[in-house]
Amino acid sequence: MILVGAHTPAAHPLDEAEARGADLVQIFLSNPQGWRKPAPRADAAELKASKIPIYVHAPYLINVCADDNKVRVPSRRILQDTCDAAAEIGAAGVVVHGGHVTGDSPQEEGIIRWRKALDVLDTDVPVLIENTAGGDKAVARRVEWIARLWEEIGEYGVGFVLDTCHSWAGGEPFDELVPRVLEATGRIDLVHANDSKDPFDSRRDRHENLGQGQIPPEELIRVIREAQAPVVVETPGGAVEQAADIEWIRAQL
Numbered sequence: 584m585i586l587v588g589a590h591t592p593a594a595h596p597l598d599e600a601e602a603r604g605a606d607l608v609q610i611f612l613s614n615p616q617g618w619r620k621p622a623p624r625a626d627a628a629e630l631k632a633s634k635i636p637i638y639v640h641a642p643y644l645i646n647v648c649a650d651d652n653k654v655r656v657p658s659r660r661i662l663q664d665t666c667d668a669a670a671e672i673g674a675a676g677v678v679v680h681g682g683h684v685t686g687d688s689p690q691e692e693g694i695i696r697w698r699k700a701l702d703v704l705d706t707d708v709p710v711l712i713e714n715t716a717g718g719d720k721a722v723a724r725r726v727e728w729i730a731r732l733w734e735e736i737g738e739y740g741v742g743f744v745l746d747t748c749h750s751w752a753g754g755e756p757f758d759e760l761v762p763r764v765l766e767a768t769g770r771i772d773l774v775h776a777n778d779s780k781d782p783f784d785s786r787r788d789r790h791e792n793l794g795q796g797q798i799p800p801e802e803l804i805r806v807i808r809e810a811q812a813p814v815v816v817e818t819p820g821g822a823v824e825q826a827a828d829i830e831w832i833r834a835q836l
């Protein structure tokens with residue numbers, strides 16, 4: 584059975600899971616648009632003891648591939664801070680976007696920068712790199728680049744998150760998507776099941792509730808079924824809308 588859950592507000596994740604009928608949750612531990620390190624949580628022991636797997640999404644502005652060391656260096660630091668905080672709550676993994684090369688450096692440089700980031704990262708929490716929808720010189724948008732990234736960093740044992748909205752908006756056809764990703768990475772650790780408000784290959788990252796966006800429902804469910812990994816919906820609305828998305832997946836499966 585495939586576990587299905589949602590990205591929820593962070594204050595009371597176990598209550599949020601219950602409100603959605605979720606098997607697992609994903610939360611932020613700090614402001615997703617900020618560099619501030621996560622604050623200690625009073626409920627850390629309770630979360631750690633819980634049977635509900637909790638995934639942590641690292642801040643969006645992390646880009647370990649950036650040319651600018653005022654972005655690249657803090658990106659490494661807050662990834663470490665996030666992994667440390669994730670360990671405190673017994674998190675199942677830390678999700679981080681693949682990022683993209685900025686400035687004049689070639690795309691290959693992004694892959695080398697990932698190696699450097701993982702070289703200095705010290706954590707027992709699984710780090711899961713997520714594919715992205717856009718970004719010129721993105722290291723985890725096209726599957727061929729994901730394959731090159733994994734050739735460089737596969738030995739670090741990092742995991743992979745496949746976001747359906749990002750694949751769709753990033754221009755990756757769904758029919759052979761999961762087999763191609765598995766050939767590149769050997770693993771899919773988590774699926775972010777999101778519909779897309781925008782057309783195929785639009786490079787826009789706007790999530791929609793499942794069955795209400797532009798991804799054909801049968802294609803969406805094909806990816807979830809083939810990936811055989813836990814699923815997180817990162818869809819709009821609150822508990823009611825996300826509970827419906829979770830139910831939609833279970834019904835389709």
Ligand SMILES: [Zn+2]
Nearest residue numbers: 713746775817
């Ligand atoms: Zn995602």
